[in-house]
Amino acid sequence: MMVKPAGQQLLLPVNGLFIWGTLILAMLVNMLPLGRLPGAPDWLLMLLVFWTMRQPLRVGLTAAFFFGLTMDVHQTCLLGQHAIVYCVIGYLARLMHRRVLWFGYWGQALQVGPLFFLGHLLDVLLRLALGGQFPGFWWLLAPVLETALWPILSWLLLLPQMRAPERDDSRPL
Numbered sequence: 001m002m003v004k005p006a007g008q009q010l011l012l013p014v015n016g017l018f019i020w021g022t023l024i025l026a027m028l029v030n031m032l033p034l035g036r037l038p039g040a041p042d043w044l045l046m047l048l049v050f051w052t053m054r055q056p057l058r059v060g061l062t063a064a065f066f067f068g069l070t071m072d073v074h075q076t077c078l079l080g081q082h083a084i085v086y087c088v089i090g091y092l093a094r095l096m097h098r099r100v101l102w103f104g105y106w107g108q109a110l111q112v113g114p115l116f117f118l119g120h121l122l123d124v125l126l127r128l129a130l131g132g133q134f135p136g137f138w139w140l141l142a143p144v145l146e147t148a149l150w151p152i153l154s155w156l157l158l159l160p161q162m163r164a165p166e167r168d169d170s171r172p173l
Contacts, residue, residue, distance in 0.1 A: 039141030
C-alpha cells in the first residue's frame with residue numbers, strides 16, 4: 001500500500017469489471033474501420049498504461065501481450081508486432097508506476113508522454129524492419145495527442161472511484 005501525497009483524495013476500490021470493460025472498449029475503438037490514421041491515438045495503449053500504473057497486480061504484461069496479439073490479428077500485421085510494443089511499454093509503465101502516481105494529472109502526462117512516443121517509435125521501427133512502408137511523419141502526432149488526452153482520460157477513469165462513500169459521523173474520513 002502506498003502513502004498518498006498531501007491533498008490527494010482517497011479512492012474507493014476499483015471494480016474489476018470496470019477495468020476489463022474499459023480495456024475491451026478501448027480495443028473496440030481501435031478496431032473501428034476508420035482507416036487507422038497514423039496520427040490517431042492508440043486508445044488501448046493509453047488504457048494499458050493507465051491500468052498498469054494504477055492496478056499493477058490486475059493488469060500486467062499478460063494482458064498487454066494478449067491485447068497486442070488481438071490487435072495484430074485484427075490489423076493483419078506481423079503476429080507479435082503490437083504484442084511486443086504493448087509488453088515493452090507495459091513493463092516500463094510498471095517500472096515507473098510508483099513515481100508517476102505522486103504527480104497530478106498534468107505531471108503524469110509529462111511522465112508518460114515519452115512512453116507513448118517510445119511505443120509509436122518502436123511500432124514504426126518494427127514495421128520498417130519487416131519491410132513495411134514508412135507511414136510519414138504523421139505518426140508523431142499520436143503520442144502528442146495521447147499525452148494531451150492523459151489528464152482527461154485519467155480523470156474520467158478515476159471518477160467512479162471518487163464518489164462519496166456512505167457518510168458515517170463516527171468516522172473521520
